Amino acid sequence: MNTAGGPAVARRSILLWVLGAGAGIAVAAFEASRLFGSHHSASAYDDLLALLPDRDSAAIVGKAAAHLTPSSDGDAAALRRDLKQHGLTQLAVADAVADRLAEVHGWLLPDSLASLCVLAARSA
Amino acid sequence: MRAFIDARSLPEGTTLETDLAIIGGGPAGISLALALADTPIRMVLLESGGERPDPATQALYAGKEDGVHYIPLDATRLRFLGGCSNHWGGWCRPLDPIDFERRDWLDHSGWPFGRAEIEPYYARAQSLIEAGPFIYDTPEKWTAALGAPVKLGAGGVYTTYFQFSKQRGSVLPTHFGERYGDDLKHIPRLHTYLHANVTGLRLSHDAQRLDHLDVATLAGNRFTVKPKIVVIATGGLETPRLLLASNDVMRSGVGNANDLVGRYFADHPIPGATATLVLFDGVPAPYYQQPQSANGAWFRAAFAPHDAFKRDHQVLGSLATVEGEVQLDEVGQAAATEMALLFGHDPAAMRAYTLGCGMELAPDPDRRLTLIDQKDALGMPRARLSMRVSDEDFLRYRNTLKELGRQLLAAKSGMLRLLRSSRAEWLAEMDWGNHHMGTTRMHADPKLGVVDANSRIHGIGNLFVAGSAMFPTYGASNPTLNLLALVLRLADHLKEKMR
Numbered sequence: 001m002n003t004a005g006g007p008a009v010a011r012r013s014i015l016l017w018v019l020g021a022g023a024g025i026a027v028a029a030f031e032a033s034r035l036f037g038s039h040h041s042a043s044a045y046d047d048l049l050a051l052l053p054d055r056d057s058a059a060i061v062g063k064a065a066a067h068l069t070p071s072s073d074g075d076a077a078a079l080r081r082d083l084k085q086h087g088l089t090q091l092a093v094a095d096a097v098a099d100r101l102a103e104v105h106g107w108l109l110p111d112s113l114a115s116l117c118v119l120a121a122r123s124a
Numbered sequence: 125m126r127a128f129i130d131a132r133s134l135p136e137g138t139t140l141e142t143d144l145a146i147i148g149g150g151p152a153g154i155s156l157a158l159a160l161a162d163t164p165i166r167m168v169l170l171e172s173g174g175e176r177p178d179p180a181t182q183a184l185y186a187g188k189e190d191g192v193h194y195i196p197l198d199a200t201r202l203r204f205l206g207g208c209s210n211h212w213g214g215w216c217r218p219l220d221p222i223d224f225e226r227r228d229w230l231d232h233s234g235w236p237f238g239r240a241e242i243e244p245y246y247a248r249a250q251s252l253i254e255a256g257p258f259i260y261d262t263p264e265k266w267t268a269a270l271g272a273p274v275k276l277g278a279g280g281v282y283t284t285y286f287q288f289s290k291q292r293g294s295v296l297p298t299h300f301g302e303r304y305g306d307d308l309k310h311i312p313r314l315h316t317y318l319h320a321n322v323t324g325l326r327l328s329h330d331a332q333r334l335d336h337l338d339v340a341t342l343a344g345n346r347f348t349v350k351p352k353i354v355v356i357a358t359g360g361l362e363t364p365r366l367l368l369a370s371n372d373v374m375r376s377g378v379g380n381a382n383d384l385v386g387r388y389f390a391d392h393p394i395p396g397a398t399a400t401l402v403l404f405d406g407v408p409a410p411y412y413q414q415p416q417s418a419n420g421a422w423f424r425a426a427f428a429p430h431d432a433f434k435r436d437h438q439v440l441g442s443l444a445t446v447e448g449e450v451q452l453d454e455v456g457q458a459a460a461t462e463m464a465l466l467f468g469h470d471p472a473a474m475r476a477y478t479l480g481c482g483m484e485l486a487p488d489p490d491r492r493l494t495l496i497d498q499k500d501a502l503g504m505p506r507a508r509l510s511m512r513v514s515d516e517d518f519l520r521y522r523n524t525l526k527e528l529g530r531q532l533l534a535a536k537s538g539m540l541r542l543l544r545s546s547r548a549e550w551l552a553e554m555d556w557g558n559h560h561m562g563t564t565r566m567h568a569d570p571k572l573g574v575v576d577a578n579s580r581i582h583g584i585g586n587l588f589v590a591g592s593a594m595f596p597t598y599g600a601s602n603p604t605l606n607l608l609a610l611v612l613r614l615a616d617h618l619k620e621k622m623r
Contacts, residue, residue, distance in 0.1 A: 052462070053465035053466050054458075054461055054465055057457075061459045089466055092467075093534060093536065095533075096531075099530055101530060104459065105459075105541070107455070107459045107540075108526060108530065108539060108542070110533060113462065
């Protein structure tokens with residue numbers, strides 16, 4: 001029985017165990033961030049996009065609506081002003097009442113929501 | 125009780141004298157005879173077919189179609205007792221008041237009178253088609269029991285209702301020949317001739333009166349009917365054919381001094397799936413998708429534009445029905461999810477449906493029926509139908525759909541996808557209502573109409589038309605109920621005239 005090699009083997013095992021655990025934690029952290037954290041790149045419109053109930057769905061709609069406004073920062077600023085005043089739900093209803101509708105892939109959408117969808121697509 | 129007479133058994137050269145000859149044993153002709161049953165008027169009803177369909181008789185309807193694809197002329201109607209009621213769906217709805225109005229933005233529009241003129245006849249017409257109580261557009265009578273209508277924001281589109289003809293209990297719909305055959309046999313002064321084809325309207329030499337009718341059978345015998353008054357009730361395709369073919373005195377055809385007979389033909393286009401309707405709360409009340417029975421009536425809901433919306437936005441009538449459930453594509457699923465969440469609904473509950481539609485066409489003088497050189501088995505010239513639909517007709521209906529979509533969003537209850545934009549898309553799955561209208565249009569001015577406000581052909585003292593051929597503007601409603609109201613009004617006029 002080689003008693004002299006005992007402590008060296010134990011140290012190696014502990015080191016391997018620590019390295020393995022560290023790698024596991026790193027992978028888990030990465031996956032958790034992918035699953036639960038924001039995966040959208042930062043944009044100048046994040047305050048607006050936070051109002052969307054489902055940003056991923058909005059991005060899909062926005063991709064089909066790339067031809068629509070907002071085409072400029074000015075449009076986005078106006079949208080920001082309206083949203084601050086009314087909130088998205090109320091603004092969407094007000095758009096419908098006032099016949100401010102956009103046609104996206106045939107779908108009739110309130111202008112305000114369609115604009116946010118475009119921004120969501122650009123920021124995706 | 126007097127049995128029907130088989131005209132093939134009449135001796136060659138027979139002349140029948142009568143007070144009133146009714147040409148055509150469809151809903152209009154049968155209803156006119158029934159309406160005059162208690163009068164002293166002696167009547168002859170001339171029906172081309174028998175009591176059952178017959179290929180040789182049906183072939184008399186064959187013709188040609190050009191332009192926008194239309195149903196073959198020998199398939200879009202039926203030539204035996206009961207006429208087109210033998211293949212109708214039983215859908216009924218009165219015309220809207222605006223349908224009678226002259227509209228500056230709609231060329232050739234307007235009737236010589238308003239809806240109030242035929243309003244008193246609707247209840248009896250409703251009774252003839254056995255559609256139960258006349259309760260159109262009074263939803264409170266049934267929605268409480270079966271569920272509320274789809275919630276719409278304020279605007280131009282509303283939920284309206286069809287009622288359905290029913291012959292017995294839940295058997296839909298009324299086939300006039302089968303249903304009223306025995307009643308016809310019990311009218312003491314009526315002789316009904318089957319297999320009797322009118323091949324000519326023969327005018328007096330001064331073209332002021334109709335003198336007699338030439339009648340032929342496919343068995344080869346021919347005979348004559350000499351009536352005091354004639355009513356042509358052969359539908360919107362055969363009525364102009366008969367008038368145009370009877371050109372021995374008036375070279376352009378009977379009643380055609382102003383080249384109007386056969387023009388302004390209309391039907392109701394049914395352009396397939398025109399929109400996708402998403403309802404955030406899921407399933408609509410059952411009367412949107414299938415006829416439901418309540419309060420003694422069968423009814424089904426549709427989305428229609430208000431008259432005020434039609435007037436303000438220059439759109440025509442349309443009736444959009446909720447059809448089968450459909451799956452959404454990726455963009456649709458995303459858009460509907462986003463809207464549902466925004467409006468506080470659970471996206472898992474939402475459902476999507478196809479919207480079908482019957483829509484009104486604008487009057488068009490070049491959508492017309494003319495005669496061609498080919499002859500049928502009785503020597504009558506066959507007809508050609510030149511069918512047209514304008515882009516404006518589609519655009520008008522699309523604008524009504526957009527209004528419906530707007531109102532759904534305003535109510536936070538649903539949303540709409542428009543499925544057709546280009547002309548090719550609109551025409552891709554086009555079907556038709558088999559509602560033949562307009563070819564002997566009604567107008568007080570003989571230069572603008574074939575018949576006058578009493579359904580009499582301008583310039584000819586004793587020749588009348590019954591049926592939807594007289595509709596100068598058409599509405600989106602199915603024509604049977606409305607044409608029967610006009611027939612009953614004509615019956616009153618004839619009673620007065622023949623007193």
